[in-house]
Amino acid sequence: MAEPTPRTSPDEPWPVRVVSQKISAWIARLGWVWVDGQVAQVSRRPGAGLVFLTLRDPSAEMSLSVTCFRDTFESCDPPLREGSRVVVHAKPEFYAGRGTLSLRADEVRHVGLGELLARLERLKKALAAEGLFAAERKRRPPFLPRTVGLVTGRASAAERDVRENATARWPAVRFAVRTVAVQGANAVPQILDALEELDRDPEVDVIVLARGGGSVEDLLPFSDEALCRAVFACRTPVLSAIGHETDTPLVDFVADVRCSTPTDAGKRVVPDLAEERRVVEQHRYRLDRAVGHLLDGERRWLANVRSRPVLARPEALLSGRADEVAGLRDRARRYLGHRLDAAGTDLEHRLARLRSLSPLATMQRGYAVVQRAADGTVLRDPADVAPGAALRVRLAAGELTATVDEPDL
């Protein structure tokens, strides 16, 4: 819905009063509205009929001036002060005398604690339904962060508690500290800036959001919707450590780890060096023993195997065989002996028989054996030899040769 651009030119400019009137008319078109905000500043001049307030958005760096009559201001119970959460019925006004804009309020109401808590409860349900508290979205902070981002109040007990407890456990711990307002109207924007800066720093492995105890109102920034969403959007794991054990601002539900107090955060953000040393020592000892046992076991096994007869006394392999050979040799010898004895007896028998058949005895009685000398044929018939043939005549005591005469036939 573009309004036609008013026609002006260097030759036909509008005087200030015209512009001022037009702006005033534009602004007046908003009419009366109810505005929710936080009182950031109150300025009352003695004797003046008007009170000037600065009304700030609790989640963003935006504010408006508000003016109201002293009566309106004073009708508030409890009295308005800086930090009060209010709902204002107002109408924007352009003060032409200075060219400034302010809200003219005719009613200022405190937002009571009950109402604030009811709002928080609604916000909590909405964020939970959106999944900002989901356990599966929680990231596990590193076991040993390189640098711990710490967002906390300037020179606060919370800062000291986190630093002292973390340093006691891990002396080498490094911090990147961003001090911010932790209550009041500036808190949320400052915390958002600090978070964003630390989240961007690649050295920062975890961010601790720490604040000491305070009233429910003091802790309100840590239930702020914008802050909750910023913590949820952080890529770096965030630990929340707000107030005391019993305080549970909404950021506690969004944070990756909820610490009950800043002291608790100091303890949880780094490991305990002494404890870690002890654990490492213990594991080293067990490692040693395990390897030692293993080695001893293997050495025993090897010694046992080496002492087995087949390895320790290989000569047993040989002596067994040698006995075998000796036994066989004995058996062979015994067998051969029997054979020889038997053969000797046999020979004697045969000799006796031979002897008994020998013609010697007959020859001793005077007989002779005549043989043809040429071939040793024993002669039984005179026809077997021709006259003149050589003969051998065997007698008992020896032999002689003879020649055949003419036959008698």
Add this chain to the structure above:
Amino acid sequence: MTDEDTTVSYEQARAELATVVEKLEAGGISLEESLALWERGERLADVCQRWLDGAKERLDAARAAREEPSGNG
């Protein structure tokens, strides 16, 4: 020491040694084969021994290095 002696793992040497001893103890093999097995067994036992001695040395060295204060103890 042959190449094999240095490349074979402890577990391989140990398993083979156990097999060799079992075979020798079971008997029923030729003399030539049992002598060869025995020699093999001796060599495998040496391999195992070297592994174990080496492991012990490394363990002792690591323990000694730890007990020496290294400055940032």
